[in-house]
Amino acid sequence: xxxxxxxxxxxxxxxxxxxxxxxxxxxxxxxxxxxxxxxxxxxxxxxxxxxxxxxxxxxxxxxxxxxxxxxxxxxxxxxxxxxxxxxxxxxxxxxxxxxxxxxxxxxxxxxxxxxxxxxxxxxxxxxxxxxxxxxxxxxxxxxxxxxxxxxxxxxxxxxxxxxxxxxxxxxxxxxxxxxxxxxxxxxxxxxxxxxxxxxxxxxxxxxxxxxxxxxxxxxxxxxxxxxxxxxxxxxxxxxxxxxxxxxxxxxxxxxxxxxxxxxxxxxxxxxxxxxxxxxxxxxxxxxxxxxxxxxxxxxxxxxxxxxxxxxxxxxxxxxxxxxxxxxxxxxxxxxxxxxxxxxxxxxxxxxxxxxxxxxx
Amino acid sequence: xxxxxxxxxxxxxxxxxxxxxxxxxxxxxxxxxxxxxxxxxxxxxxxxxxxxxxxxxxxxxxxxxxxxxxxxxxxxxxxxxxxxxxxxxxxxxxxxxxxxxxxxxxxxxxxxxxxxxxxxxxxxxxxxxxxxxxxxxxxxxxxxxxxxxxxxxxxxxxxxxxxxxxxxxxxxxxxxxxxxxxxxxxxxxxxxxxxxxxxxxxxxxxxxxxxxxxxxxxxxxxxxxxxxxxxxxxxxxxxxxxxxxxxxxxxxxxxxxxxxxxxxxxxxxxxxxxxxxxxxxxxxxxxxxxxxxxxxxxxxxxxxxxxxxxxxxxxxxxxxxxxxxxxxxxxxxxxxxxxxxxxxxxxxxxxxxxxxxxxx
Numbered sequence: 015x016x017x018x019x020x021x022x023x024x025x026x027x028x029x030x031x032x033x034x035x036x037x038x039x040x041x042x043x044x045x046x047x048x049x050x051x052x053x054x055x056x057x058x059x060x061x062x063x064x065x066x067x068x069x070x071x072x073x074x075x076x077x078x079x080x081x082x083x084x085x086x087x088x089x090x091x092x093x094x095x096x097x098x099x100x101x102x103x104x105x106x107x108x109x110x111x112x113x114x115x116x117x118x119x120x121x122x123x124x125x126x127x128x129x130x131x132x133x134x135x136x137x138x139x140x141x142x143x144x145x146x147x148x149x150x151x152x153x154x155x156x157x158x159x160x161x162x163x164x165x166x167x168x169x170x171x172x173x174x175x176x177x178x179x180x181x182x183x184x185x186x187x188x189x190x191x192x193x194x195x196x197x198x199x200x201x202x203x204x205x206x207x208x209x210x211x212x213x214x215x216x217x218x219x220x221x222x223x224x225x226x227x228x229x230x231x232x233x234x235x236x237x238x239x240x241x242x243x244x245x246x247x248x249x250x251x252x253x254x255x256x257x258x259x260x261x262x263x264x265x266x267x268x269x270x271x272x273x274x275x276x277x278x279x280x281x282x283x284x285x286x287x288x289x290x291x292x293x294x295x296x297x298x299x300x301x302x303x304x305x306x307x308x309x310x311x312x313x314x315x316x317x318x319x320x321x322x323x324x325x326x327x328x329x330x331x332x333x334x335x336x337x338x339x340x341x342x343x344x345x346x347x348x349x350x351x352x353x354x355x356x357x358x359x360x361x362x363x364x365x366x367x368x369x370x371x372x373x374x
Numbered sequence: 375x376x377x378x379x380x381x382x383x384x385x386x387x388x389x390x391x392x393x394x395x396x397x398x399x400x401x402x403x404x405x406x407x408x409x410x411x412x413x414x415x416x417x418x419x420x421x422x423x424x425x426x427x428x429x430x431x432x433x434x435x436x437x438x439x440x441x442x443x444x445x446x447x448x449x450x451x452x453x454x455x456x457x458x459x460x461x462x463x464x465x466x467x468x469x470x471x472x473x474x475x476x477x478x479x480x481x482x483x484x485x486x487x488x489x490x491x492x493x494x495x496x497x498x499x500x501x502x503x504x505x506x507x508x509x510x511x512x513x514x515x516x517x518x519x520x521x522x523x524x525x526x527x528x529x530x531x532x533x534x535x536x537x538x539x540x541x542x543x544x545x546x547x548x549x550x551x552x553x554x555x556x557x558x559x560x561x562x563x564x565x566x567x568x569x570x571x572x573x574x575x576x577x578x579x580x581x582x583x584x585x586x587x588x589x590x591x592x593x594x595x596x597x598x599x600x601x602x603x604x605x606x607x608x609x610x611x612x613x614x615x616x617x618x619x620x621x622x623x624x625x626x627x628x629x630x631x632x633x634x635x636x637x638x639x640x641x642x643x644x645x646x647x648x649x650x651x652x653x654x655x656x657x658x659x660x661x662x663x664x665x666x667x668x669x670x671x672x673x674x675x676x677x678x679x680x681x682x683x684x685x686x687x688x689x690x691x692x693x694x695x696x697x698x699x700x701x702x703x704x705x706x707x708x709x710x711x712x713x714x715x716x717x718x719x720x721x722x723x724x725x726x727x728x729x730x731x732x733x734x
Contacts, residue, residue, distance in 0.1 A: 017449065017733045030472070030734050064677055086678045089377065106645075106678065107634040109693045112390070132635050135692040162679055163635040163643050274467040275492050275523040283523050285466075289708050294653045317424055317704055318446045318466065319522055332495040333469045344677055348649050348709070351731040371711040371731075373377045374390050 020354065024361040027335060031272040032286035034346055034353040035337070038362050040266035041071075041248065041355075048230060048247050049078040055234040060084045060103060060223070062245030065344045067369035069097030071248065082126055084225075084243040088116050089372030091127070097368075101126035103223070105155070105190060105243070107136040107163065113374055114143035121150055130155040130190045132163050137177050137184070144183030151187040152178045153223060158204045159194040168207035172215065175208075179217050188221030188240075195228045195257065198235035205238040228257040249343040252303055253296045268305065268337040269346060270354075271320070273330050282310075282329055284320040286338065289349060291315060294342040302338040312338070380714065384721040387695060391632040392646035394706055394713040395697070398722050400626035401431075401608065401715075408590060408607050409438040415594040420444050420463060420583070422605030425704045427729035429457030431608065442486055444585075444603045448476050449732030451487070457728075461486035463583070465515070465550060465603070467496040467523065473734055474503035481510055490515040490550045492523050497537050497544070504543030511547040512538045513583060518564045519554040528567035532575065535568075539577050548581030548600075555588045555617065558595035565598040588617040609703040612663055613656045628665065628697040629706060630714075631680070633690050642670075642689055644680040646698065649709060651675060654702040662698040672698070 020029045052059035061075040062084040072083050072094055082101025085091040091102045101124075108117050108129055121127045121144065128151035131137045137152065144150040154174045157164030165171045171189060178186040189208055193201045205222045212219045224236050225243035233242040246253075249267040250260045269290060275283035291301050293315055301312040301320060307329055314321040322329075330336055340346045347353070348370050355362045380389045412419035421435040422444040432443050432454055442461025445451040451462045461484075468477050468489055481487045481504065488511035491497045497512065504510040514534045517524030525531045531549060538546040549568055553561045565582045572579045584596050585603035593602040606613075609627040610620045629650060635643035651661050653675055661672040661680065667689055674681040682689075690696055700706045707713070708730050715722045 028472070033733070107692075109632060109634060112388070132637060133692050136634075139693070157637055161638075161641070162674075162676065162681055163637055166638055272469060274469060274496075277492060277517055277523055278521075278526055281521070288652070288654065288705055292648070292653060293655070293705075294648065314522075316522065317708075321522055332467075332493050333499070345648055345653075348677075349731075371709075373393070 019352065019364045020361045022361055022363060026270060026354070026356050026359050026361060029270065029354055029361065031270050031335065032290035033270045034350055035268045035270050036249065036353060036355045037266045038355055038357045040264055044248050044250060044264060044266055045075055045078050048244065049080065051231055052233065052242060053079060057233055057239060058241035060241050060243045061248065062225070062243050063090065063094060063369065065245035065248055065347060067347055067367045068365050069094055069099070069368055070365055072099060073097065075248070081241065084245070087372060087374055088113060088120060089374045090369040091120060093369040093372065095120060095124050100124045102128070103243070104129045105192070107131055107133065109136060109139055111143070114139055116374060118143045121148070127151070128153060128187055131174065131178070132165050134174065134177060137174060137181065141181035141183050146182040149183050149185040151185045153188045153190040153221060154178070156189055156191045156204050156208070158191045159197045159200045160192050161194070162192060164191060168204060168211055171208040172211035175212055175217055175219070176215065186217060186219070188219050188223065190223040192225045193229070195226065198229065198232060201236045202238055205236070209238060227254060228259050230259060246343055251343040252298065252339045252341045265339050267340065267343045267346065269302070269340055271336055271338055273332050273334050273336065274319070276332055280323060280325055282322040282325050284322060284336065285318065286320050287318040288315040289317045290346070291320065291338065291340055292342065292345040292349065294345050296341045298341050302340050305337040305339060307336070379712065379724045380721045382721055382723060386630060386714070386716050386719050386721060389630065389714055389721065391630050391695065392650035393630045394710055395628045395630050396609065396713060396715045397626045398715055398717045400624055404608050404610060404624060404626055405435055405438050408604065409440065411591055412593065412602060413439060417593055417599060418601035420601050420603045421608065422585070422603050423450065423454060423729065425605035425608055425707060427707055427727045428725050429454055429459070429728055430725055432459060433457065435608070441601065444605070447732060447734055448473060448480060449734045450729040451480060453729040453732065455480060455484050460484045462488070464489045465552070467491055467493065469496060469499055474499055476734060478503045481508070487511070488513065488547055491534065491538070492525050494534065494537060497534060497541065501541035501543050506542040509543050509545040511545045513548045513550040513581060514538070516549055516551045516564050516568065518551045519557045519560045520552050521554070522552060524551060528564060528571055531568040532571035535572055535577055535579070536575065546577060546579070548579050548583065550583040552585045553589070555586065558589065558592060561596045562598055565596070569598060587614060588619050590619060606703055611703040612658065612699045612701045625699050627700065627703045627706070629662070629700055631696050631698055633692050633694050633696065636692055640683060640685055642682040642685050644682060644696065645678065646680050647678040648675040649677045650706070651680065651698065651700055652702065652705040652709065654705050656701045658701050662700050665697040665699065667696070
């Protein structure tokens with residue numbers, strides 16, 4: 015028996031829980047505001063689709079003015095290419111002959127594929143799968159303080175750029191970083207030092223791609239960056255609000271949940287466990303904020319239960335609904351095959367999370 | 375372009391990452407050993423399928439001697455009913471007319487459906503959806519120290535049992551608890567006190583259902599329990615090993631990952647982030663154990679990257695694979711649409727995680 019997804023016009027009080035809800039007006043405003051900011055500061059904007067994994071939303075981001083999208087996996091990129099999106103940056107080291115062949119197949123059908131690399135191993139693997147007739151564009155990933163992937167120095171970045179430029183199947187396109195929060199000065203220093211080294215070697219470096227949602231509205235503090243990548247800004251979440259990126263009125267995602275038990279004074283149990291909210295804390299001491307019940311704390315998650323403590327006298331009773339602002343939207347999306355959109359509490363559409371569950 | 379799932383006989387070195395792997399021999403041994411234990415102590419065993427969400431594995435558990443299965447959601451139960459499984463306990467407060475109608479539809483097509491309740495609200499809602507011609511079996515959920523759902527005292531349990539017994543559409547079947555670890559004495563005290571109260575009122579209480587994997591092999595310490603429910607034991611994980619439930623040789627699930635970067639001395643980056651391992655810590659200070667590299671620590675997860683620190687000189691290089699023992703198997707399963715089984719590193723089968731992503 016398949017699940018009866020709510021038709022447009024259904025009040026959200028009638029839809030099943032736990033369920034992520036997206037507020038259409040806030041969504042549209044988040045898309046527009048970020049794009050207006052980047053238009054104003056003259057930088058390209060490339061939304062990261064990992065947050066929503068929904069082609070229809072990527073098309074809305076592109077219609078607003080984004081120059082392309084950012085994916086993390088080939089299989090995600092394939093889903094968005096199927097939706098007609100041509101400009102795709104995969105910010106990942108693609109390794110192994112099978113993956114490189116898959117990447118080549120994608121390159122053969124879209125116009126604007128580009129990837130990143132931070133090692134000679136990755137570059138050489140890519141080089142073996144592409145040829146000079148239609149080279150693959152590659153950016154060098156730089157570690158500007160994020161301490162994840164990335165070459166460690168401008169000298170190493172320039173050397174890897176030379177290796178890319180020398181490969182017949184590849185084209186060196188520029189630099190990419192995923193910085194630490196507040197790392198604008200470090201990004202600027204790394205990018206500008208590398209650009210000087212490349213300039214001295216006669217290697218063009220047209221794209222310098224910076225990223226992150228918490229610092230989205232500070233992208234102008236990195237003058238050398240030509241583009242910015244952000245994902246979470248489209249929905250926003252509790253961590254983005256704490257970071258000062260957005261206000262409560264910009265939170266487009268809530269997780270709708272039902273009170274399933276009021277077992278003891280001060281305690282309630284909701285039907286949204288770690289298989290709905292995830293256990294991402296992101297520095298918080300509880301698993302989400304319950305709208306309208308600021309003193310209540312989601313202290314423990316099991317897989318299908320959330321235990322709420324310190325509830326007030328006005329906390330909803332058994333069978334009633336609450337809305338939760340999740341700590342981190344991107345991982346919530348990834349747990350659901352389809353999510354519900356609404357305007358003022360009335361369903362507008364439901365959309366499959368088409369690029370979740372993909373492999374590679 | 376659909377994903378080319380590996381055929382039986384494929385070496386796991388050739389399969390894409392990140393990917394959960396299940397060791398067939400360990401899986402079979404985990405199923406057999408638990409069942410032998412319960413056969414030996416004369417208790418019914420009811421595996422919780424939340425861990426695997428795969429009907430074929432539930433059928434293996436039943437073939438070994440389990441009396442039925444345990445689900446947490448109606449939609450999960452429907453998937454297992456579709457596979458021909460008739461004896462299903464849903465350990466959840468089912469609330470709301472729409473859910474109760476859905477539950478009734480399931481009851482109308484299988485023989486052995488039973489649910490739990492911990493409040494009059496839940497009981498009255500269930501009662502409204504079923505009738506005396508074929509009543510629904512209901513167990514009272516008891517809080518024996520787990521501090522999640524459950525009535526708080528034997529008196530409250532007996533009162534709720536009376537309410538169930540008095541409803542024409544319902545049949546009071548017994549008691550259920552999800553105890554805290556090491557809570558055998560508390561479970562025994564709660565169950566036996568409630569049984570005495572029910573006996574005095576002439577209400578039969580044939581089923582007393584205890585649960586949990588960490589204390590699985592201590593189920594005999596609760597003499598009044600007639601059945602035990604466990605999920606994680608089928609795969610086991612790092613938390614189960616720490617709890618003393620199993621040894622390293624019983625860990626049936628690994629997450630296969632690829633080293634995608636070696637950006638700096640002492641640091642490696644894997645392609646298994648929080649969208650593969652989840653951020654469940656369960657009291658550990660890192661996100662999984664890397665087989666054969668006991669000093670290495672997965673210190674940070676982002677969505678598609680795991681940062682490993684304190685790596686040794688023998689740590690695999692870029693493009694090489696590692697196997698990770700996840701902190702918590704049940705939430706890993708829930709992230710993948712299909713997983714890979716192997717024997718001695720050679721693929722035996724791949725199976726869809728059929729009950730993930732279901733609603734209600």
